[in-house]
Amino acid sequence: MDQTRLRELEDQCIQECAPPCAAHCPVHVDVRALTSAIATGDFQTAFKTLYKTVPFPEIIARTCNQPCQAACYRKSVGGDIQVAALELACIQRYDHLITKPMLLPQKDARVLIIGGGLSGLTAAFELVKKGYQVALYERENRLGGRLWSYNEDQLHGEVIHREIERIIDLGIEVHFNTELTPASVSSLQFDACYLGTGAGASNPFNLLTNPNHSLQVNTDTFQTSQANVFAGGSLLRPPSTIFSVSDGRRAAISIDRFLQNVSLTASRVNEGAYNTRLITNISKVDSVEIVPPAPTGYSVADAIAEANRCLQCDCMECVKVCEYLKHYGSYPRKYVREIYNNLSIIMRTRTSNKMINSCTLCGLCEEVCPTDLNMGVVNNEVRQTMVKTGKMPPSAHDFALRDMAFSNDARVALNLTADGSETCDYLFFPGCQLSASNPEYIPKLYQSLASVLPKLGVMLRCCGAPADWSGEQELFAQTMLEFKTQWLALGKPKLVLACTSCLRMFSTALPEIETLSAWQVFEAHTLFPASRQYSRSLAIHDPCTSRYVDKWQDAVRTGLDAMGITHHELEMSRDLTECCGYGGVAWLAHPELVQDILKRRASEDEADYLTYCVMCRDLLAGQGKPTLHLLDLIFGENLDQLARRKGPDYSQRHENRLRAKEKMIKLITGKEHPMTESYERYTLLLTPEMRVTLEERLILVEDVQKVIEFAETSGESFKNQQTGHTLAFFKPNLITYWVEFSREGDAWRVHNAYSHRMELEGRAS
Amino acid sequence: MPDCARCSLFQLESENEGCLHLNRPGGLELTNTALASCKLPASASVLDAACGAGATLQSLRDQGYGAIGIDLSMEMLRKCALLTTTQAHCNQVPLPSLSQDAVLMECALSLSNEMVSALTEFYRLLRPGGWLVVTDIYIRELHDPQAMDCLTGSSCLSGAKTEVEIRSKIEGAGFSIRNWQDQTLVFKQWLARMVFKLGSLDAFYRQLSACETGSQALANTLGNKIKLGYYWLSAQKTG
Amino acid sequence: MSDSSLDSLKSQWTCGKCGAPLEVASVNVSYLGSGYPVDMLVCKNCKRPLVPAELALGKMLEVEKLMEDK
């Protein structure tokens, strides 16, 4: 993840691009800010917004041909916003607020403006503000040029005089009734000149022209064939007051740069009218009709009503659907920047690791983003960089990684073929979390599958998702390699999966392996039990890793139909589905956020949910949302109760994985395989409160048992004289666990348990 | 310039675990690393501006430098009995212009509310090509500029600045920064010692802050909006 | 550890292995390569340190977080 890549990503997010109105307006009036102010009745702020970019607000409001409306997103849902009329509504109330602009200290350079129309006046205004000496030459006996051709109702002479005088009063030297000829121009002193004489005027500098006699002018810089002469306004294009203002301003920028002797062309993007990249989704916008202004202009109420029709265009598609993006109060363009700073050593602003580790990596953002930006991919890559450069806090994902190590330990993992032969054709890989949540379903599911799939083996282990999600690339690669070695030894069987996260891991890391879901097998061989019943219609929650996996999604729906279960779709389903909060190990980094994610998902539909990922099920049910797993419908009894059951706690999940292994060995080989570790002899007495404490402190029952075993066998402990309790510690790996306990008959009562990562090194010198 | 005797941390600490200016994060080792980056000639003249109880001064002397210390606090200077010191403000040092090869300012530059005038004074004292060596706290991350107000209420952090500000002030005074090294780890270790000593970071912030409400605000600010870091730099008088 | 809480712990706990009383000693605790001396109770004979919950979930946790926060 380097700087160039982050720049590209930043650029991919269009949220900060201008709305079409501002982009198509050649002087970029911030129409969105203007309407937003008017919508709250704040005409004063609205006026200031307009005046910031338009020095002749009333002339423009009364004459503008409104190029801003060309691409207005309101157009197709009721009609484009009446921008000029709204501008006039502010001017009529607040133009007395106009103050004299700040002028920079006088410079020596002198600029000649030829032609007193709008473009020449704008150029004069901009240059006088910058401190140049400006002399304006007008052929007629009044300024304004073409403005006088409007009828009085539209643009009264009094308005023209007022707005032009305000500008001349800044200190512009004006010469009326002077048409410059090559001879008279040569006698004038000046450093640069702006030619704004309108179409068909004379050519006092004998500038180069095109075959059709129009002047040769660079359309980006307005420079003519003579380096210090610039030209714009209606001598270049059909008359438009707003384009004249734009030309005058842009030419003034060029003249300033020319006189300062800096590049005329450097960084002049998006000057004048342009097409914006911003896309605003209007699929959910109701049509509202235009509020037309009265002949005398808008009343306050009507102006507010019209301004309220403005959609305040932006993108925010991803933020609307993702609780994580919403939580941090901004949008990906900003987040990418923040993440970059976080990685950067030069800037020393390593912000918020927590933010990077709170994304569920679910990819919904990419699905809704007009430019397909996937913040999950970004966050995952950044996690990888952090791990590689040693910037990931060691405790960030430790618990999940140890959970994975547990599942893949020789004691817990299992690799078995049906008839004891070396290879198999199919390999059932239920995934570590299904074993942890519902060990009783593992042998049942195996039996159903084995009834139709010849030579079916079974493998119990973790696919490696926690390593991938944590950014631990090396560990992930190693986990995949271990799996692949065993898979090769088994004769490259087809994988039968029951978890979409496992599928995601295998299909990214080992695409050569052929996979199918247990549900597809059930579908193909009509194994779904007929006429199951559930009291209500179930809403389907697709796991986030099932996004784009139509075959799995379809098989589940076919299965529900086959079982006679009524079901319906959530608004956000299939490719638009949301993560439950388990993805990306976000639950470890940010448990409160995961609660919000779950609440949001749970409240999207009144119905009970049906899903086909145990983690989704356990988390949603834990949040109080009755949720069934597809396997509950296939094998379960008393569905109402099953939908409401809470998932097992962390200790129980470890225990369950061992039980799943025992059951599978029994089923396939007929042999008992009791798996007990020596510390399991220590039966614990835990109050419900103590269980909660352990869960919160991420301490497993086996951790407690190991401490007690150590204390009881080594005697290394402390004794409390008053209570008789024993206090002891044990450090299996990185973490030191402490337990305060007492013996009660054959069991051990736990009074307290806590842990620390700091290491005890013995006496300080 | 800090007046250690008035700093709340000073009152808290005993002599062997002095306050921020006395028992600085990184200690003498950090000072020596920073000095080494200047490759001063043997027996160079070095001014220790804000010398406190004189630990650095003594070490400079031991290394063979011609070391002079100034401090505002007489109480401090009395502890430096055997060293060359004088009571002075660091924007008015009673030494001739162009007389020093190096000026050292430890944990005191940003605390001085007259940073610019102090820098101007150092510039005057230094020979062309002479070195300014600074160690100090700085603002490593600023998430909310308004949070800066909160620091003002604390005795020791009120003048803390960002790297950009510090660099521009020093360069603006006519120096070229040759080395800048982040030493935040050292600062964190120092804070960790404070946690063990006082019970929690919160208790530490309470010490830093004048009043109870101030400490709440300070704890919040330092938790969420401002992250402090620590650095040393060496800069050379140019022009 | 405040002196009073050290005192009260000292009056409650003895070594489970040798039965000896506990005494206050400075123990070096370290994290991510940085060590700190901390006063805590240790067995007079075996020198095994006793970390009470208050210390583990208080100061030690705070320092762990401080050092991990990059």
Ligand code: SF4
């Ligand atoms: S709806 Fe509003 S913000 Fe969007 S293009 Fe139209 S005027 Fe601009």
Ligand code: SF4
């Ligand atoms: S969907 Fe999100 S990431 Fe994509 S452009 Fe819009 S705001 Fe940016």
Ligand code: SF4
């Ligand atoms: S990957 Fe999922 S959680 Fe992460 S930003 Fe995208 S939508 Fe949000």
